[in-house]
Every structure is written in structure tokens, then in C-alpha cells.
Amino acid sequence: MKDDEIARRIEAFDAANGGGVGWYEDKGAYHLYLLETEAPIARLKLAGTSDEVRLGYWSHRRKWEDIDDMGGCVLPLDQALGHIANNSVFWTWT
Numbered sequence: 001m002k003d004d005e006i007a008r009r010i011e012a013f014d015a016a017n018g019g020g021v022g023w024y025e026d027k028g029a030y031h032l033y034l035l036e037t038e039a040p041i042a043r044l045k046l047a048g049t050s051d052e053v054r055l056g057y058w059s060h061r062r063k064w065e066d067i068d069d070m071g072g073c074v075l076p077l078d079q080a081l082g083h084i085a086n087n088s089v090f091w092t093w094t
Contacts, residue, residue: 006030006044006051006077013081029056032084039094040064042084044077051077057089 007023010030014021022035029045030053043056043064054072056064066072067089075083084090 006046009077010044010081013078013085017085034094037094041094042090044080047074053077053080055080055083058093060092 007025007030010021010023010032020035021032021041022038023030023032025031029043031043032041033039034041040058042058044053045056046052047054052074053076054074055067056072057067059065067087073083
């Protein structure tokens with residue numbers, strides 16, 4: 001999947017859900033943050049050649065961690081964005 005396609009889908013999901021989330025790309029991952037406070041929300045790291053991403057959250061240790069202890073949670077991008085929107089672990093620092 002092309003990087004600009006991922007960015008477009010992140011922006012479309014954000015717009016459809018009221019906006020307020022920014023993103024940037026760093027080290028092969030997309031980092032989502034709250035525009036108002038710049039607080040980290042989630043990290044989406046590509047997992048292979050499809051649209052699947054590995055989800056990460058900003059932990060109390062002040063670093064990105066997997067949301068699953070068993071090697072991380074890998075989901076299709078749209079499903080991952082929905083999971084981020086509805087799971088409070090991603091919004092702890094916002």
C-alpha cells in the first residue's frame with residue numbers, strides 16, 4: 001500500500017469523526033496525536049504488504065507499546081482506526 005493512501009485514509013477517518021487528530025510519519029510508522037494538546041494517541045506501523053498495521057499506544061512508561069502482550073495487535077487499517085476511536089487506552093494522555 002502506498003504511503004499517501006494510508007495518509008488519505010487516516011485523514012478521511014478523522015474528518016468523518018469530527019476532526020481534531022493530526023498525524024506524522026516517522027521510522028516507517030504513522031503517529032497519531034491530538035491537535036489541541038499534541039498528546040500522543042496511537043502508532044500505526046505497517047505489517048507486510050497489505051493494509052494491515054500493528055497498533056501501538058503511548059504507555060505510562062512514556063514510550064510506544066503494543067496493545068497486546070502476545071506480539072501485538074495487527075488489523076486492517078480501517079478496523080485499526082475504528083479500534084483507536086473506541087478504545088480508551090489510546091486516549092489516556094489526551
